[in-house]
Amino acid sequence: MSTTKSAKGTALVTGASSGLGSVYADRLARRGFDLTLVARREDRLLALADKLRGQYGISVRTLAADLGTPAGVKAAEDEIRQDAALAMVVNNAGTATLSAIGDVSLENHDAMINVNTTALSRLSLAALAVFKQRDAGTIVNVGSVLSFNTLAISGVYSGTKGYVMNFTRGLQQEVQGTKVVVQLVLPATTATEIWEVGGIPLSALNQASVMTIENCVDAALSGLDRGELVTLPSVEDAQLWADFDAARTKLFAATQTGKPASRYQLAG
Numbered sequence: 016m017s018t019t020k021s022a023k024g025t026a027l028v029t030g031a032s033s034g035l036g037s038v039y040a041d042r043l044a045r046r047g048f049d050l051t052l053v054a055r056r057e058d059r060l061l062a063l064a065d066k067l068r069g070q071y072g073i074s075v076r077t078l079a080a081d082l083g084t085p086a087g088v089k090a091a092e093d094e095i096r097q098d099a100a101l102a103m104v105v106n107n108a109g110t111a112t113l114s115a116i117g118d119v120s121l122e123n124h125d126a127m128i129n130v131n132t133t134a135l136s137r138l139s140l141a142a143l144a145v146f147k148q149r150d151a152g153t154i155v156n157v158g159s160v161l162s163f164n165t166l167a168i169s170g171v172y173s174g175t176k177g178y179v180m181n182f183t184r185g186l187q188q189e190v191q192g193t194k195v196v197v198q199l200v201l202p203a204t205t206a207t208e209i210w211e212v213g214g215i216p217l218s219a220l221n222q223a224s225v226m227t228i229e230n231c232v233d234a235a236l237s238g239l240d241r242g243e244l245v246t247l248p249s250v251e252d253a254q255l256w257a258d259f260d261a262a263r264t265k266l267f268a269a270t271q272t273g274k275p276a277s278r279y280q281l282a283g
Contacts, residue, residue, distance in 0.1 A: 021073060024102030027051040027095060029082060029138065032059035035157060035205065036107040038232040040067060043103070049074040051098065053091050054108070055081045082108050082134035083126050091134075095141040103153040104142040106135045113168045124171050131175035136182060143186060146195045153196040155239065156183040160203045160247065163259070187244050200235045202226070203249040 026043040030036035032054035040050055044067045052060050057079035064075040078094055080087035095101060110130045112123045139154055146152030162180035165173035183199040190197055204224050231248050238246030245256055275281045 021047055021049040021100075023047045023049075024100040025049045025051055025074075025076075025098055026103040026105060027053065027091075027098070027101060028105040028107060029053045029091065029134070030108030032056045032063065034107075035202070035228050035232055036105070037063055038228045039105050039107060039155075042232055042236055043105075044071040044073050044075075047071075047073070048103065049076075049100065051076045051078060051094055051101075053078045053080055053082070053094070055079065055087075082138075083110070083129045088134050088137050091138055092141045095138060095145060101142070101145060101152070103155065104138060105155045105157070106138055107155075107157045108134060109157065109159075111169075111172045113166075113172065115168060116170045119171070127171050127175055131172070132178045132182075135179060139182070139186060143189070143195070147190070147193060150194045153198070153239070154186065155198045155200060155235070156186075157200045157202065157235075158183070160201050160249075162201060184245075196239075198235075198239050198243065199245045200238070201245065201247045202231050202235075203247075205231045 023046065026039075026048040028036050028039050028043070028050065031040050031050075031052035033056075036052075036054065040052055040063060044050055050064075050067065050073065052064060052075060054060050057077070060077040060079060064077050067073060068075050076094075078090060080090045082088055082091065095104060108130055110127055112119045112127060116124075135156060139156060142152065142154050146154070156179055158179035159172075159176040161169055161173040162176040180199060180201070183197060186197045187199070203226065205226050205228055226249055234248035235246050238248070245260075247253075247256060250256065
């Protein structure tokens with residue numbers, strides 16, 4: 016079981032060895048949280064933990080776990096359930112293969128589904144049970160703007176991120192009226208290793224559309240501070256999300272007629 020010396024408690028961050036996860040770890044340490052850092056690459060985790068302990072004087076635990084495997088997910092779930100000081104879970108871990116669907120191995124598709132949806136769901140639900148019992152705690156689920164868009168090369172990835180969006184919105188409805196906070200973060204293009212892993216060099220992208228990982232996390236945390244349920248770090252006009260959400264709700268309401276639409280010209 017974790018112990019803590021911070022009045023703010025512990026923040027558990029997945030995918031913490033690089034990219035957005037490492038910046039989340041830094042920013043939350045700066046805010047005074049103790050940390051549990053979860054990722055596959057133990058050497059990177061240990062180096063980051065040493066750095067954050069020295070820089071901020073906080074307690075940092077590391078958990079080397081592959082969230083693409085049942086054993087890795089269970090280890091992270093156990094950490095969530097056993098940490099009496101847990102105050103926040105940041106589900107940042109994710110993977111991508113950006114290529115024509117038929118050109119990608121089933122193993123790579125499975126890895127995206129396992130990490131991006133199964134692990135995020137399991138850890139969210141473990142945290143939800145703990146936080147609802149305490150009536151306190153924060154869950155941050157990092158999705159993508161590809162949750163509401165898809166490309167020829169992103170069918171599976173977009174599918175997993177669409178799941179993250181809808182699953183997280185459902186969690187938000189479940190915690191209404193409690194002191195549990197659930198935030199959905201939808202970054203656009205950010206300067207992370209996921210592009211190289213996915214098969215597209217970062218240098219091949221339109222650099223004007225690429226946000227730094229520092230700006231992305233800082234905007235996401237600012238959105239959390241502002242009480243945003245959904246944070247799109249790169250979208251200037253917040254009304255666009257409100258309009259999108261309203262259109263979605265209107266479309267769903269229009270489905271509830273119990274009969275085929277007239278354009279299908281069915282008798283009766």
